[in-house]
Amino acid sequence: MKLNYKIKSFALVAAFAATLAACTEDTADVRLEPGLNTIQNQNVTAFTAEVEGYIMAKDEAFTEVGIVYAFTQEPTIDDSKAIFEGERTKASFKVTLTGLDYARKYYARAYGIYPGGVLYGEELTFTTLPRVPMVAISSLTYEDGASAGFTAEVSDDGRGEVTERGVVYATAANPTVETGYKVVDDEVGLGVFEGVLEELLGNTAYFVRAYAINKGGVGYGEDKEFTTEILWAEVETGDVTAINKTTATLNGATPYDGGAEITARGFVWGLSDAPGLNDNLVDMMDAEGDAFSFVLEELELNTVYYVRAFATNSKGTAFGETKMFKTLADITKLHVVGDYNGWTNNASAPYIISTESSGGTAAGYIYLTAGDLKFIMEPGSWADETTFGDDGTGNLTNPGANIPVAEDGYYYITANLSDMSYTLLKRNWGIIGDATPGGWDAQTALTYDSELKVLKGAYALTAGAFKFRANDNWDYNFGSNDADGNLQEGGANIPVAVAGDYAVTLDLSTPNVFKYEANRWGLIGGATPGGWDSDTFMTWDATNKVFTVTVDLTTDQYKFRANGAWDINLGGALGALELNGSNIDVTAGNYTITLDPWTKVATATLNE
Template sequence: MYFAKASISVLLAIAILIIGCEKQNSPPVADFTFTPIIGNTDTVFTFDASVSYDHEDEVQTLQIRWDWTNDGTWDTDFSTSKFISHQFNEFRDYTIVMEVRDPKGLVSTRKKAIRVSPSFPVVKTVDKETVNDHSVRIQGEILKDGGSPVLECGACWSTHEGPTIRDQSISSDDPDSSFYVIADHLNSGMTYYFRTYAINSMGPAYGIQVTHTTPGLPVIHTSRIGNITLTSASTGGNSILDGGSPVSYKGVCWSRFKAPEISDPRTLEGPGSENFESLIQNLIPGTNFYVRAYAINSVGVSYGEIQTFKTTSTLPTLYVEAFSMVGRTSVKLFSRITFSGGENILVRGACWSLNPNPTTADPSTSDGNSTGYFPSNITGLESNRVYHFRAYATTIIGTAYSNDIMIQTEPPVPPYVSTAPVSGITSTSAQSGGEITDGGGSAVTVRGVCWSTGTNPFVNSQRTTDGSGNGVFESSLTELAPNTTYYVWAYAVNSVGTGYGNRVSFKTRN
């Protein structure tokens, strides 16, 4: 009995000894690292707790959990995974708490500080819509504020790619998550690049780029001229581009000047960008014209190349306005060339004949080489004859004539004569003469002076014969009586009779 009790005591002692010799369990050591060491609200941080350890247990048996904000609430459950990623949605300084637990339930924690800065916002260009020819509506959406309030949002644009707020821009009145702005005063016919933007404390961020081409002036080319006549020609327009805005009107315009516009005469061929032909009418023959095609859209009017042509020429147009008699054998015509026929006037004048429709093969005058009014002096006609007169104008095309004018010259009368003063007076001689100013419409056959002591002239009294024809002549009076008063008359004879000049008296010497 005693032996049994002793055995039990020994066993108890041995057990106590063994238990006392066992090593005591200690808590694990908590530690972690993270990368990157600083970031922003867009940064995904990676945390590594594999540097934690335990003196009694293997690392893989340790369990980890995390508190991202040190608020006393664990954000994850215990897990044997030593790696974890996390993104912070606010920019500030955070204290990260990591707790490690060993298999026996002992725990330890480790805290580390991390600084999270704000990131750029994220903005999206949602839509582009044309308002009018010079305005575009841009819609955007703020997807993320980057952890910092959006201070401003809107759209920016430029004619180069990648516009920024340093280029033209407009901000939204309400920087909400969804916004739109209208970009206006855009120039015609330009390609613009647009981006939405959002600005927070970090600066501006941009959405994707969209393009927009504003309508420009149409493009049109002038067709070649054809079918030229005296008063018409045909042309048109081709290779028409509407410039981004439908062509509302098109046609051709023309002028006698180098740059015809739609305010000049023009054709109207309707809308659309199809090629067209136009007939130009009511032109002046033989005239240079300038023509070009035009096209009109909502932006304005544009023109094609200037083409030149000349309508075919014709004979000049002229008429006799009036006439007057100048003496008994002379006529003055007053004529006018109203149109040159499209060519330069080489010569103009009047022609006449005793037969109808005289031409330049008959007697004629030459009175200049321009259009408009001109007089023609016609002399050497016969008295009491019916003459036909026409004005004429000559160009390289030919000679044109006016209407035929019939004029009857006056009947002949005795000549008109004036007596020259007496000079060189001696006792038996003197000098005189005269001038026939008008032959009276008939040739002067005899002329001279006659004298007498009486007061009336008689050709069959004493006289001289001093040739014929009109003009000035001189006469010598001889065989006079001394100290005697004489009366002298110049005279001229034609087929009608005799004409006398004024009476002149003188007295011979003793």
């Protein structure tokens, strides 16, 4: 490189020549520091930028250094420039460009003036950030209550994309997106938007301003202020707990006073479904904290009551939700303990119980073995006053003698502690009707399963109807008024729509809640002849006590299904089927399939 001006004392030529293979008169020993872009990009704002230069000659070579910049390429000192005013003790120098236009692309390069002219470094570009958007609330409407409406507009996006807009509000002036509550609009960009401030506190001054966000930051509008009125107190009526025959616990809370002092609070209750201040009132002003509770006493047995919590401030009286509760009837529950269960006296012992309409008579079905028993009111206790036995005349007394059970069987047991009576009646249950093998003339017996605690049987039923009857006596019969699996004493005949082999179950194990099933079982699935559209029904094998079918299956899946519908279906592992279990995989072949629907155990045997 040949220069007219000799700077022998700088040792510049050797250093620069070792660095660059060639140089022009415009570009000499001044250049931008490598890695400048990263440093500069971190310090570019809407109106300023930091640029760094690097001098590869001795400092004395230059009388002035700095950065030139413009909107066009290859800016010179005739364009805008920022002179480095600091002491040049190091090879690098840094200047801040100010007064820049926002969201504009600039070209910049370092320069150095020496007696021979001006040298320029490599050119770089940067783009200033957008200016924050201009946004303002045009209307703010508050009339009453806990909400206020607003309309706002983003009028200038600052040459940047507005990515979020909305309003912020707080109880202190000049809220920000960090310090206030935000209502974010669903849309972005320029334009008018509106919304609602909700869940405002009563008797409170609020400050609201619009905001919009772009890459340049957050722009805010002018503060708007309004004050809410005193609101109704917030009142909560909790669930009524610890409901007994004559007592119940009321629960309530006043989590917010509405912006004014609460002068009265408590409960109103009575027999009407919207109790008010003129009904029964419980004053809870002395209770500490927001929540409060009260135990009502001397209530009527088996009676429906209604209750509401209330609170009064200067706005008026507010009520919580109405809660309904019903006191307990005079229910008697007696556990039956005796030889049949090894005299195990605890809460797991079978029991009989009265209903609201049974006049205090507890009843239930239990399978007993020959031996003795007693009635226990308090499980685990043999105290005389809660233990009941026979008084020698066929009535109950405390603690009384053991009550004898003559023979094994399924017994209907009753006891009434008002008249101290009891009965044990063995009932032999079966099915009867024109759908059953014996028609309407003879009942077909069911068998008690001690493991499942149900009566069951498998029968070839015809289209028709049937009922459950005990002891060949119509005084003891169950039907189903809705044919829905629930039984009622003397209920309607149970229809059988299609002839076939059925698994029939009578479940009397839960006192006063009696159920039945009558299921015709079959296979369904892609592996079966009918696919997933129709069932291949099974027949009863009386010898092996299972339902069975021999059928050609393809490689696919199948399930067990009752009555050609999906209400009751079994799947999963054959040895432990589950209701609504997974499909069962099978490979092609001729199979004998068996199913015990009560134990939910099946087999699939491939025939040779």
